[in-house]
Amino acid sequence: MFTGIIQAKGRVKDITHPDKGAVFVFNADSLDMSSISIGDSIAVNGVCLTVVDLCDNDFSADVSQETLDCTIFDKMQKGQNVNLEKSLRLNQGIDGHLVSGHVDGIGKVDSIYTEGESTRINIIIGQNLEKYVAKKGSICINGVSLTVNSIENNIIGVNIVPHTFAVTTFDELEVGARVNIEIDIIARHLEKLIN
DSSP states (O other): OBOSOOOEEEEEEEEEOOSSSEEEEEEOTTSOOTTOOTTOEEEETTEEEEEEEEETTEEEEEEOHHHHHHSGGGGOOTTOEEEEEEOOOTTSOOSSOOBOSOOOEEEEEEEEEEETTEEEEEEEOOHHHHTTOOTTOEEEETTEEEEOOEEETTEEEEEEOHHHHHHSGGGGOOTTOEEEEEEOHHHHHHHHHHO
């Protein structure tokens, strides 16, 4: 489990493609890796990955074909910056919201503009996800816990405060960019209970 509070930015150092899936190597220079061991989980752009190799501040993770098919990892390039968060420990507080690291779909940036001190980002989400999203509810975009400020049809609006904009990869987003979307875990389970 994660909180959606990004701890550092990292970078894609290498990608290799065996028959199915891929092996990614990430550089995590600004993330404290002293508590990380092989087998631990790190969320990369909101995707829960298992560390399979460690070397200094680099870590490797296997990425299944399923993950490539369901996330923006299928188009990631070497040198690309990513959001990083180590998994939640039971003795930690939860500053964001509970995030599983299981991406529900891919969104597309519709518009970006300044709104007061914040940056407003409107994102088109799949119509299959719209029913799980509520105004003032939580959503996770590229691993970042955010509040939904508006939803109209299948376009959600979120405001990124200056601190979050500075410490995440949101400052690199452009109109048309694809992003990982994870809906609130409670909404996902409520539907299963009701149906």
